[in-house]
Amino acid sequence: MKYFITLIWAILLVEMINFVLNSLSG
Structure with missing residues (x-):
């Protein structure tokens, strides 16, 4: 369960x- 979280x-x-990154480049 811990791994899933x-x-x-x-x-x-x-x-x-x-x-x-998309917001900055756009």
Whole structure:
């Protein structure tokens, strides 16, 4: 269960970083 939560947090962080980079470049 702990691994699953960590995986979700990792995906959320990657999505947030992609969103910020797209906003800055756009």
